[in-house]
Amino acid sequence: MEFDIIIIGAGHNGLAAGCYLAKSGMKVIVLENRHIIGGGCVTEEVTLPGFKHNTHALIMAQIHSTGIAADLELEKYGLKFLNNKEDAIMLNPLDNGGAYIKYKNVDKTIKEIEKKFSTRDANAYRKFCEHGQKLFNIGIGDKTPPTSDDELYDKLIKLGPEGEDIYWYKRTNMFNLLNEFFEDDELKGILCWEGGLKGTDPYLYGCANYCFIPSVMHKVGFSIAEGGSISVVNAMQKCLENYNGIVRTNTGVEKIIIKNNRIIGIKTKDGKEITAKRGILSNVNIKALIDHQILDQEHLEKRIIKQIKRIRAGVAGAVNWSIALNEPPKFTCHNGELPFHQQKGFSSLEDAERVWHGIRIGKPVEEKIPFYGAIPTLLDPTQAPKNKHTFWFNTITSNVLTNGQNWIDYKEKYYEIMLEELQNMAPNMTKKNILAVSLESPYEMGIKNPNFLEGNFAIMELTPDQTDIMRPTLSLSGYKTPITGLYLTGGGTYPAGGVTGVPGHNAAQVILSDLKNNLI
Numbered sequence: 001m002e003f004d005i006i007i008i009g010a011g012h013n014g015l016a017a018g019c020y021l022a023k024s025g026m027k028v029i030v031l032e033n034r035h036i037i038g039g040g041c042v043t044e045e046v047t048l049p050g051f052k053h054n055t056h057a058l059i060m061a062q063i064h065s066t067g068i069a070a071d072l073e074l075e076k077y078g079l080k081f082l083n084n085k086e087d088a089i090m091l092n093p094l095d096n097g098g099a100y101i102k103y104k105n106v107d108k109t110i111k112e113i114e115k116k117f118s119t120r121d122a123n124a125y126r127k128f129c130e131h132g133q134k135l136f137n138i139g140i141g142d143k144t145p146p147t148s149d150d151e152l153y154d155k156l157i158k159l160g161p162e163g164e165d166i167y168w169y170k171r172t173n174m175f176n177l178l179n180e181f182f183e184d185d186e187l188k189g190i191l192c193w194e195g196g197l198k199g200t201d202p203y204l205y206g207c208a209n210y211c212f213i214p215s216v217m218h219k220v221g222f223s224i225a226e227g228g229s230i231s232v233v234n235a236m237q238k239c240l241e242n243y244n245g246i247v248r249t250n251t252g253v254e255k256i257i258i259k260n261n262r263i264i265g266i267k268t269k270d271g272k273e274i275t276a277k278r279g280i281l282s283n284v285n286i287k288a289l290i291d292h293q294i295l296d297q298e299h300l301e302k303r304i305i306k307q308i309k310r311i312r313a314g315v316a317g318a319v320n321w322s323i324a325l326n327e328p329p330k331f332t333c334h335n336g337e338l339p340f341h342q343q344k345g346f347s348s349l350e351d352a353e354r355v356w357h358g359i360r361i362g363k364p365v366e367e368k369i370p371f372y373g374a375i376p377t378l379l380d381p382t383q384a385p386k387n388k389h390t391f392w393f394n395t396i397t398s399n400v401l402t403n404g405q406n407w408i409d410y411k412e413k414y415y416e417i418m419l420e421e422l423q424n425m426a427p428n429m430t431k432k433n434i435l436a437v438s439l440e441s442p443y444e445m446g447i448k449n450p451n452f453l454e455g456n457f458a459i460m461e462l463t464p465d466q467t468d469i470m471r472p473t474l475s476l477s478g479y480k481t482p483i484t485g486l487y488l489t490g491g492g493t494y495p496a497g498g499v500t501g502v503p504g505h506n507a508a509q510v511i512l513s514d515l516k517n518n519l520i
Contacts, residue, residue: 009283011039016504022243043228132212193345206464263485279485285492313454314461317399317442329426362402407441
């Protein structure tokens with residue numbers, strides 16, 4: 001059996017790339033190890049029948065805003081984006097018993113900041129959002145491939161003195177960035193929590209730009225997919241099949257076959273061989289390919305293997321609880337309609353350091369644990385039985401424990417601690433209201449999906465030595481490898497994890513360019 005391109009892994013980037021390649025006339029097959037497509041963009045009934053839980057990705061705003069969904073006409077294939085019924089998109093209980101509400105409308109958010117924090121911080125927030133949008137536009141917003149430090153500098157310097165500031169923001173850490181903009185300790189803590197939702201240590205230099213991601217959401221919104229996140233990849237599969245592409249689940253790849261430094265094809269776990277006429281695109285990150293011996297080390301130079309071995313998962317992972325509810329949480333700090341996102345961020349930057357110290361040493365804090373919650377059924381009732389709800393409840397924590405525990409045994413205890421803290425803010429979150437719970441720790445996340453190195457939902461740690469042109473390594477940052485016909489995509493390539501579709505789009509363009517230039 002022969003195809004032009006074999007794609008390993010049916011995550012959304014692999015499928016997006018497949019759609020672009022199939023549209024160009026290439027014969028494409030996508031192979032997925034699991035029984036279900038989607039990778040981290042998946043929806044499963046992990047608690048009770050009829051309760052559809054988005055166990056990892058939920059927000060679809062980025063793939064919507066990059067234009068990739070429009071490029072692939074995904075709405076024609078059944079995808080429907082849902083936006084907030086109300087302008088309020090985030091509820092954050094405050095230490096004083098009140099609540100901070102974030103709105104899609106930046107002016108309303110600024111008024112909220114003035115009311116709850118300070119006039120100075122309200123004025124600073126507008127500039128904060130403007131700078132964040134400009135940094136986003138230079139990167140993900142226009143689907144640009146990785147840029148070198150010099151190229152980034154050239155783009156930003158054209159903005160004048162403002163560009164110099166933005167360049168500094170990208171090089172400093174979150175603490176310095178937030179201290180420069182804002183004065184209120186709790187607001188800085190909230191923004192630091194939001195900036196670290198990709199599992200990025202706020203103390204690390206070169207990582208402050210992640211603070212701007214929440215500010216960008218004022219423009220792109222907080223859309224979700226009707227029917228669950230899996231609707232995105234289901235639409236991609238239909239698009240791919242419309243252009244004669246094929247998707248096969250329960251088909252794990254055991255080995256990439258290479259002869260004379262050129263791709264031949266793959267061998268599946270059940271012993272079948274599939275030939276690739278032009279090449280292979282791996283949605284599985286390069287370290288996982290090597291670690292799981294899907295790609296033999298002998299096919300790469302020792303210097304490249306050395307670089308791959310440097311790739312780190314980092315110290316952070318997430319514990320995710322998918323909860324089936326009778327009714328949504330009722331927060332004592334809020335009387336109006338509940339925004340479908342809720343969180344309790346850090347109380348201050350000092351509090352952020354307290355939590356992150358525990359993450360770094362493998363001993364998660366057991367009091368005042370920040371959390372992130374979402375109730376997609378407030379926007380999309382189809383994701384649960386009538387008048388019932390699903391609740392996504394999680395926190396950033398250590399991916400490996402050093403407190404004498406392991407996550408299989410410890411996750412129940414951690415859930416009970418977090419649930420008790422949530423009950424102090426939302427007293428109706430009792431065992432009577434909670435119909436069923438599915439708990440997933442970083443350990444289980446890494447076992448289920450080898451892309452999540454050691455349970456890191458961002459694939460690999462987001463630090464300057466593993467981002468931009470260093471993702472996954474300098475030698476491999478252009479979505480291709482030294483092996484003729486072997487290409488890379490997914491969250492292990494630029495710009496990283498999250499449902500953007502950008503790695504899939506960019507990898508497809510590299511393959512099509514090489515095809516045009518007779519390089520494959």
